[in-house]
Amino acid sequence: MTPIKALILGAATLSIAACTNPNRFDNEVDLSATRAAPAVDPASLGPAPNTPEYFQQTVGDRVLFEVDQSTLTAQGRAILDAQAAWLTTNSDYVAIIEGHADEQGTREYNLALGARRSNAVKEYLVSKGISDSRLRVVSYGKERPIEICSEEACYAKNRRAVTIISGGLTS
Amino acid sequence: MMTRVLAAMMALMLSVSAGLAQNGPLRIEITEGVIEPVPFAAPAFVAETAGAGEWGQRIAQVVADDLVGTGLFRQIGQQAFISQVTSFQSPVAYADWKAINAQALITGAVQTDGAGNLVVKFRVYDVFAGGELGAGLQFAGTTEGWRRMAHKVADAVYSRITGEGGYFDSRVVFVSEAGPKDDRRKRLGIMDYDGANVQYLTDSRALVLAPRFSPTGDRVLYTSYESGFPRIKVLDIGSVQSRTLEQGDATMSFAPRFAPDGRSVVYSLTTGGNTDLYKLDLGSGATTRLTSAPGIETAPSYAPDGSRIVFESDRSGTQQLYIMPAGGGEAQRISFGDGRYGTPVWSPRGDLIAFTKQSKGRFHIGVMRVDGSEERLLTASFLDEGPTWAPNGRVIMFARETQGAQGTSSLYSVDVSGRNLKRVRTPDGASDPSWSPLQ
Structure with a gap:
């Protein structure tokens, strides 16, 4: 999991650098507003909408799949609609889509299944107008579970495709 | 050494x-x-x-x-x-x-x-x-x-x-595993067939999967995430030097196995969401596409005489076993029982195919004749997978993962008759064994 954390951190640094230039005026307004209302704790405001943290926490970075399936569910498509909207607005960012499987399957088949899932997400985002060149896919098969119990409650969360926002196109 | x-x-x-x-x-x-x-x-x-x-x-x-x-x-x-x-x-x-x-x-x-x-x-x-x-x-x-x-x-x-060939003077290359399920670190290990003399061929920095011995036991094929994406590599055991065999625009390459003459490799290449089998000539670097169905085609294994390849495909809707000519072409399905069949491995004697079967929430290691007849299941557990044959074709080694949050993977061996199931000792967790030829 370390490489993913490193990517997110890197992206956060880039996005801060990116906002200070074109949005300098907005930033100043925000700062003065904060000073004028000291009762509001800045930490409680959450990540700014143009950050990868916001994408991850508020837009929703993952969609889940049924057993041995790579078909997007209605709920999955709704999340991907929001992802596509965010990516359209924040056009400096690229993304890696990770496909995963639960442990109920052989290793190499699950690698291919994870690739199908990440590709289903990519194709959906492309159909919503996101450029193919901004999206890469990778599969981890059953190698990177986030939940470790051997029950459907955990398996359901592991059968996922996660959109990881990373550095801007110009970086 | x-x-x-x-x-x-x-x-x-x-x-x-x-x-x-x-x-x-x-x-x-x-x-x-x-x-x-x-x-x-x-x-x-x-x-x-x-x-x-x-x-x-x-x-x-x-x-x-x-x-x-x-x-x-x-x-x-x-x-x-x-x-x-x-x-x-x-x-x-x-x-x-x-x-x-x-x-x-x-x-x-x-x-x-x-x-x-x-x-x-x-x-x-x-x-x-x-x-x-x-x-x-x-x-x-x-x-x-x-x-x-x-x-x-x-x-x-x-x-x-x-009256059978022996198998004791042989080695096993495998994936050594450490850490919990959600932070598992993997590296390639090699040891004597009985678990003695363990050495490591890679470190844990990049995820590695499914090594396979060359027919002469001097090289190992495997899949590595060194680049951030799965790519097939070959490693020389003597020098512990490795090189990437395929780094094109495709999503990933994985599941590499040597042809019996050691001169070419059959592997899976994924483009978009589609996974097919390809052959790579190690000398010229030329590749040939062997399958073109829209499904997942992976886990190939050559017949000992090099004439045919057994592999798994979900072209019928579920994972099943197929045999095709080594140069590609029409494939015959050989598995027809209940459940899903994967990871076929051709016996060095040529007579049997070992496989992993999933049925009713359990995993089995089994064998069947090359025409799909006389299927026999040798094991049953929460998760058994990835058989490999002893050089004499009489013993099968595989990985068994235990259930739950504390689950770990270990190597086991079992006779082709289903007798003598036992654990193979390894210093840490272990998976994806590949048995060498007799040295």
């Missing part, structure tokens, strides 16, 4: 025993169902030079462990012996060995010199027939390679009594 030992090792005939090699009544037919293990005695090999005694003890013990480990033999402890073997040349006191019901007697002698050279010789006796089983043999090597020499002795004994 091992290649040096191999180069130094040679076998020569000691003598042809009186009455020639005989196949007396001492014979195990290992295709039979339930077998009563054959009792044998293996006294410490006689030291013929000063300082060789320690090697004599250790070598006799490894020989005995190899034989007992097959489930076909039972060792008679030294405390039961009536006779002691103090000279390799002296006549055998058959009556004393008969009295303790030792059906086979293995005697040996060792010589060492100050330069680390080791000579091992042995004889096998069919006690009840009152004669030698085959001729005496001698191996010369170094003390560093003492275990290999012991395995060679055990292979010869096994072969003479069963």
Whole structure:
């Protein structure tokens, strides 16, 4: 999991650098507003909408799949609609889509299944107008579970495709 | 290290025993169902030079462990012996060995010199027939390679009594696993077939999966995430140097296996969401596409004669086994039972396909004939997967993962008859075993 954390951190640094230039005026307004209302704790405001943290926490970075399936569910498509909207607005960012499987399957088949899932997400985002060149896919098969119990409650969360926002196109 | 030992090792005939090699009544037919293990005695090999005694003890013990480990033999402890073997040349006191019901007697002698050279010789006796089983043999090597020499002795004994090829002088490459399920670190390990002499071929920085030995045991194919994306690599065991075989625009390449001639590799390549089989010529770098169905085609395995490839595909809707000509072309489905079938591996004897089967929430290792008939399941557990054949096609090793948050993976072996299921010791968790040819 370390490489993913490193990517997110890197992206956060880039996005801060990116906002200070074109949005300098907005930033100043925000700062003065904060000073004028000291009762509001800045930490409680959450990540700014143009950050990868916001994408991850508020837009929703993952969609889940049924057993041995790579078909997007209605709920999955709704999340991907929001992802596509965010990516359209924040056009400096690229993304890696990770496909995963639960442990109920052989290793190499699950690698291919994870690739199908990440590709289903990519194709959906492309159909919503996101450029193919901004999206890469990778599969981890059953190698990177986030939940470790051997029950459907955990398996359901592991059968996922996660959109990881990373550095801007110009970086 | 091992290649040096191999180069130094040679076998020569000691003598042809009186009455020639005989196949007396001492014979195990290992295709039979339930077998009563054959009792044998293996006294410490006689030291013929000063300082060789320690090697004599250790070598006799490894020989005995190899034989007992097959489930076909039972060792008679030294405390039961009536006779002691103090000279390799002296006549055998058959009556004393008969009295303790030792059906086979293995005697040996060792010589060492100050330069680390080791000579091992042995004889096998069919006690009840009152004669030698085959001729005496001698191996010369170094003390560093003492275990290999012991395995060679055990292979010869096994072969003479069963009529089958041996498998003890072989190695296994595998994935060594450490850490919990959600932070598992994997690296390639290599060890003797019995878990001794573990060495590591990669570190844990990049995820590695599913290594496979070359037909000569000198190289290993595997899948690595070194670039951040799965790519197939080949590693030279002697130099521990590796190179990436494929780094095109595709999503990933994985599941590489050598052709029997070692000159080409069949593997899976994923483009978009579609996974197909390709062949890569190692000399020219040229690739040939072998399948073009829209499904997942992976886990290929060549027939020992190189003419056909068995693989898994979900083109029918679920994972099933198919066989096609090695150059691609029409594939015949061979698995038709309930459940899903994956990871087919062709037996080195050519007669059987080993596979992983998922059915009703359980995993099995099984075998079937090449035409799909006579399916037999050898194991059952929460998660068994990834069979690999011993060089003689009589034993299968695989990985078993235990259930739940604390689940870990270990290697197990089982006879092709389904008997003698046992764990193979490894220092940490282990998965994805691949058995080498006989060295």
